Amino acid sequence: MFAIDPVPVELAAIIEEAVDAMRPAVEHNGQTVVTEGLNRSATILGDRVRLSQVLINLLNNATIYAPTHGHVYVSMAVAGEEVRVCVSDDGPGVPEALRDRVFALFVQGPRELDRSQGGFGIGLAVSRQIVERHGGSLTLERARSGCWSRFVVTLPCAPHALVRQPASDHAPASSRTESQRILVVDDEPDIVSALLTLFEMEGHEVRAAYDGEAALQVAETFQPQVVFADIGMPRIDGYELARRLRALPKTANSMLVAVTGYGTKADRERSQQAGFDVHRVKPVAPSTLLGLLGRTSSNKGAP
Missing domain, CATH: 3.30.565.10 (Histidine kinase-like ATPase, C-terminal domain)
Incomplete structure (x- = not known):
């Protein structure tokens, strides 16, 4: 953590x-x-x-x-x-x-x-x-x-320093009260590293995968409650990944969030049909991604 x-x-x-x-x-x-x-x-x-x-x-x-x-x-x-x-x-x-x-x-x-x-x-x-x-x-x-x-x-400066939780650019406190299992899927290592740090900083348990096939393997054991996935990935793209995650009993009810550069109306419709709950187009504010975590219920995606 x-x-x-x-x-x-x-x-x-x-x-x-x-x-x-x-x-x-x-x-x-x-x-x-x-x-x-x-x-x-x-x-x-x-x-x-x-x-x-x-x-x-x-x-x-x-x-x-x-x-x-x-x-x-x-x-x-x-x-x-x-x-x-x-x-x-x-x-x-x-x-x-x-x-x-x-x-x-x-x-x-x-x-x-x-x-x-x-x-x-x-x-x-x-x-x-x-x-x-x-x-x-x-x-x-x-x-x-x-x-x-x-x-x-x-x-x-010390002794005036006080480590605190900033209120302006973070999700409401109620959305951070419970740690969640989050899977980040992207073929860009820098993006994965940044998202891991962002979510870990909020106290969540996070795993990473760099393509769709690896994500499916991680999902089997990690059983993520939330999956943030790119769409344009090699081997298995985000659409196919979402369909397969929905077919797995352990991730059938997980929140699936597409974080992608694809932003047309057709792209959004296709991601919804594939099984994504949310479609966000890059660039995305950190507070936006953190705010999405507040949408998950206490039992959604639970093993």
């Missing part, structure tokens, strides 16, 4: 560790990381591993979108009872059309064909959840005129 394990930590040390972890990618691109204001006297209550994941994700995005031989900038500043960490680059920035959606799941920005590391949407959605669990915020700001390219992590 995912849990935030807060202890007093130096945020500057976490930043340095994240920069070191990303150094091979930075050097491969001929880029330079510029750090500023790393203050070792600034202590927070935080989960070192999870906050490191957040910063690595932000740095990874910056290396993807910064030009070859460009720069990635990381600054830290203490203001009152808060500490701010800003990560930016000298790339083109986030397009205006994507600015309000970058923290949704599955959003990707344009990039050069030779940049194969992945887009920014998956990690940002989960990163925001992690930061909010620490009582902080993750936002996107203008780094320069007309350019949305500065991601800002704001965290409370």
